[in-house]
Amino acid sequence: MSAQSRPALVTGGAGFIGSHLVDRLVQDGWRVRVLDDFSSGREENLAAVRSQVELLRGDVCDPDAVAKAVERVEVVFHLAAVASVPRSVGDPLGTDAINLGGTLRILDAARRAGARRVVFASTSAAYGESPELPKRESLPVDLASPYALQKHAAELLHGQQERERALQHQWQMAQLEAKERAHKDEVARQQREMEIRLAREQVADAPH
Numbered sequence: 001m002s003a004q005s006r007p008a009l010v011t012g013g014a015g016f017i018g019s020h021l022v023d024r025l026v027q028d029g030w031r032v033r034v035l036d037d038f039s040s041g042r043e044e045n046l047a048a049v050r051s052q053v054e055l056l057r058g059d060v061c062d063p064d065a066v067a068k069a070v071e072r073v074e075v076v077f078h079l080a081a082v083a084s085v086p087r088s089v090g091d092p093l094g095t096d097a098i099n100l101g102g103t104l105r106i107l108d109a110a111r112r113a114g115a116r117r118v119v120f121a122s123t124s125a126a127y128g129e130s131p132e133l134p135k136r137e138s139l140p141v142d143l144a145s146p147y148a149l150q151k152h153a154a155e156l157l158h159g160q161q162e163r164e165r166a167l168q169h170q171w172q173m174a175q176l177e178a179k180e181r182a183h184k185d186e187v188a189r190q191q192r193e194m195e196i197r198l199a200r201e202q203v204a205d206a207p208h
């Protein structure tokens with residue numbers, strides 16, 4: 001990926017993985033915006049790049065915070081989550097609202113804002129206790145915790161929206177091609193008519 005003038009948004013950018021991603025994006029020349037509620041993330045994690053990053057303190061479940069975060073974004077890396085199996089067991093409803101509901105909100109807002117791509121971090125917890133390494137997406141899904149279920153459902157939602165977006169793009173391209181073909185046909189028709197008219201005029205003007 002190359003540097004862009006439109007920003008990259010990293011939700012959960014003050015967390016463990018997110019802050020490393022932010023460092024790398026800044027290094028690659030991206031304008032970076034972070035949305036984080038600092039529930040487990042720390043501003044110190046961003047110390048090296050703090051002056052170069054637009055930091056928004058907010059919740060991925062808050063429509064206003066999300067609308068502000070996705071303004072004019074080129075790409076969204078959605079990492080904000082309660083990344084904890086024990087917490088999801090202790091509070092399935094609360095964690096579901098963030099891990100699934102928050103993801104849906106980010107996906108929807110990113111699409112409306114015209115983001116070119118949304119990258120979502122799922123989890124290998126979706127493959128249960130399988131000892132197989134490395135984990136592959138072709139492994140059987142085994143949702144042994146609310147966390148695994150929430151993240152896997154969010155991943156499926158993301159995939160479904162990406163397919164829908166691809167279909168919409170194909171439809172728009174097909175419409176553009178049809179318009180272009182119709183325009184070319186019309187130009188060719190007018191050209192033919194003009195040639196016929198000229199030929200008729202030449203015949204009429206010719207000495208009899």
Ligand SMILES: NC(=O)c1ccc[n+]([C@@H]2O[C@H](COP(=O)([O-])OP(=O)(O)OC[C@H]3O[C@@H](n4cnc5c(N)ncnc54)[C@H](O)[C@@H]3O)[C@@H](O)[C@H]2O)c1
Pocket residue numbers: 011012013014015016017018035036037038039040041042058059060061078079080081082083098102121122123124151
């Ligand atoms: N660490 C791993 O081994 C691992 C493995 C697979 C997937 N993941 C996924 O990667 C992502 C990042 O994980 P991590 O290990 O860096 O966790 P982390 O807890 O360090 O980072 C999560 C970040 O999200 C923020 N956050 C939480 N709830 C929020 C909310 N409602 N609104 C805004 N921000 C919120 C936290 O403050 C934190 O900064 C998560 O989506 C997690 O499910 C992590």
